[in-house]
Amino acid sequence: MGAQMLAVLALLALCSQALASDPSPLQDFCVAIKDTDSRVFVNGKFCKNPYYTTADDFFFSGLDKPGNTSNSVGSKVTPVNVMQLPGLNTLGISMARIDYAPYGLNPLHMHPRATKVLVVLEGTLYVSFVTSNLDNRLFTKVLNKGDVFVFPKGLIHFQFNVGHTNAVAFAGLSSQNPGTITIANAVFEAKPPIKNDVLAKAFQVDKKVVDYLQAQFWMDNN
Template identity: 65%
Template sequence: MAAQFFLLALFALSTCRALASDPGQLQDFCVADRTSQVFINGFACKDPKTAMVEDFYFSGLHMAGNTSNKQGSAVAAVNVAQIAGLNTLGISLARVDYAPYGQNPLHIHPHATEILTVLEGSLYVGFVTSNPENKLFSKVLNKGDVFVFPQGLIHFQFNIGANKAIAITALSSKNPGVITIANAAFGSKPSISDDILAKAFQVDKKIVDRIQDQF
């Protein structure tokens, strides 16, 4: 009887804690104070009385990005760094331009799920699930098509056409973060040991050294 009472008490306490947790947003807005010296998980709020309409505005996504790089893509992010009023709101977006046969290479967003809409062109996109399945979900998207990349999973987009492509992505974080897999593995500073990378990728160290030289 005592054991049953103890279990019921624990359940009641856990339920109370869940119901008592704060909602995500406790005020109309929290414009980021980028000059604050207070270190928190995000940005401190500036006095709402000093908020201006410009804190909630950004212009620039009408301009194409420069895709003349090795990957043939350009990402123009619009997150809390560009719009201070996004602070605490849990959302951001980006424009992605792709040169013909350009790609947004394998990467992850550690803080956000992404939903992508193709505005122009055709993209081959996909993501890979966690170990041990490592299952690839992929699809060819055309203008107007939408695809979701779950938070934290490796994903990519590749322009399969001979013309440029454009996409808009929305992300479920004010600051989704991005880790490009190749950059992280082969371009870290200081470098990861070629012994470690050679064993991880099951290749000769000379191949690792050659790849690292590219970064």
């Protein structure tokens, strides 16, 4: 009996470890501190008293309005996450409207905390995502009006308007605060700058090429 009980307890322990996991973070990092007087609330926001909650806390207006695409990349993202819509707090979802000028690009970027599903309302988009190392497979598709495409969480992806007219897409994301890391901006516009000898070796190019890229204006279309 004792041996059977020990085996059951061992099995339960293994099952509990298999089921346990860290919660998905809602911010980029949280530095651990021992001083509780300096504590902050993490992985969300403080909650409003339900007695004072109104319908406006769950309402956002304006996604019918096109974003301004007159910039160097020719696209504009209009996000609706917990920063714009407080009622999304703790619900694990958000969305965005993306407008594209003809040949406009939503540059290579990733969402560290969310999978994205994209639906095209108008136009024709060439979309892609790249798998992680060591595979680095490129998945591509040309989307037309009414088409849907999924970009897995944390993978680098982009959308490019290959049509002669404006394009519009809506995206749903599996986080109230998905985060966006635009690859070129993060690499070449870091503050303070990443050392050019590091980037030159990483990209296998001359330091002058890195100096040139770091001197450019990197557009944030969010």
